[in-house]
Amino acid sequence: MLQAGVLLTWISFLLGGAFSGAVIAYALDFRTRKGLLQGALGGIIAAILYMIT
């Protein structure tokens, strides 16, 4: 069950990271598809590092 919890944590962090990254990019006026995708990518990297550190 502990491993299931860890897996759920990872999935949620990655989804949450992508979402938060896209929202921040939108707030920063990067509103093209490329800008939003770059923001989501930045958010995913941030989420991975959140989990690792």
Next chain:
Amino acid sequence: MAHEIVGILSLLVFVFTVLGPLIMVGGRRLIPLPLQTLLVAGALVNIVLTVLAIWLDGGSLNEMLSLGSAVGSNVILLPIMAMAGGFLVAGALEGSGGFAALRVVINKMRGTPLGMAGTLVFIAQFSTIFAMPCGRIQAAALLPVIITLGPEGVRLITKKQMVVLVTALAVNAAASCGPSQIGGIGQIGEGFLQQLGFLTSSQEFGIMIGTAFTALFISLFVTRFDMEEKIRLTEGRQLAQSLGAASTSDATLAQTHDEEVIARKFKAPLVGYISLVIFLVALIGAVFGLFGKTPITTTLLVATVVIMLIARLSIRQVIAGIILHPITALVAGFLMAGSLVVSGGFKSLSQVLVWLSEFKVAGVGLGVAGMIALFVQIETIMPMPCGRILAAALLPIVVAMGPATGWMPNASGLLTYNQLAIVLAAFIVNAAASCGPSPIGGIGTISEGMVRSEIGYLRNAQSYGIMAAMTPLAALVMRFWVLAHNPFSLENLLIFFGLLAGIIVFNLGMIKFINPATFKKRRTPTQEKEKNLATWITFLLGGAVSGMVITFALFWPDQASGFVSSGPFFVYLLQGAVGGTIAGALLLLT
């Protein structure tokens, strides 16, 4: 009898010392003293009052003389030492060029597929990724990057982007001391629960999403009129491209020049990169237990010594990293808490909390659910320059609501162990983040200084992000990830992702609603009124939903995970909504 009166009086002294500096009269603070000074003075007053009570109740001289040690014993050394260890390694990183290396790495990210958008997102979230014991360390390391890229630097980001970025950075940096494994506030709560790292992921998830909502809030909250009138940051020449450069080569030349300026600004010695790697190895090793049972503080100190030897740093350079403010805040908070223990102030507060949970108007009251929904937001309602001040004083009260202590017989047993863990996660992330919107020296005031806005202009966005996203999400994650018996059960997944989606959709709608003037091209006579009304509605509804989510996390029955049904669930939800609404109103009023 005298003890009971002194208990109430000492509680009033505490409330006065905390609220006094927040009250403004004629544009000036009512009590223009540092909070730490006030708290220590308040603790002394409480001790004198307690001596008086002992004398009136016929107590002995020995009883009076033992008060000093009783108060002093409440100063817990472990979080102070962990924080000092974090500061020392930060000092070593600064002295060796580790933070300069970090700035170079972040700047280089712009050339990767992340581009400018992804890099700025990374900067906004960075403080909590490598969370230090105080968010000011990361903020200080990152601000030069933003200043250089900003409108008064090489103008790669606009004035509005800078306002959004520094607001998001401020709330993220402020909150980062909650989940920090090197002396963060969360470690105090984890100490009470006796599980290191137990509260980390819930806080981090809340911070990640809360940062995004704060950014979106401020992006829509600032109108173009405000941008011209209330944000006095100067905006120099635009990039050559946007000015309509005579030829493509002109634009390329201008861009090359800008990049050269940035490259000159961001340089780091080799030893800086090495010290950064040493720090990361120490941090990851300590978090994952790669060095056996070595305490984190010891690991950090060894890393500090290794960096000192490699970079040939003096002790003075390392000690320069220590920020006294959070340390004195923690000690002052502990002293105040100790004085409340001996004076009976905590007992009185527990009576107030129980009274609040039982108080009813026309048969309707807050209940425990409403009281908790309000209590977890209290630090952002009374934002101190450092969240530790109130956290150190109030955490014992939160813990006393749990099953084990018996310090406060009235409150004891209000919550089970699992419910206590949820409340602690929500309370601590709220406490940590509260130094962002604090108008009396919080991290947000640094951002406001950077964009030269009015003091408090960026506060609402941060307060909303903390209240409506960080706090309830920390509770939600704690309940449905960390404490769930079977996280992958269909019911658990549906509830978690359903509530998560609900919070996201609701907040997106509320933030869109926040400022009707955002999309207007001209200033209208009723614009400020409309904006104020929309802000009030947003905070009240946001508070209500936040309170309901926290209540849901606390009371949704699931026997396998240790949550038994304890009463009418929908009544609890309603009580949580009322408590959250009151919190939303108080957030705007204070």
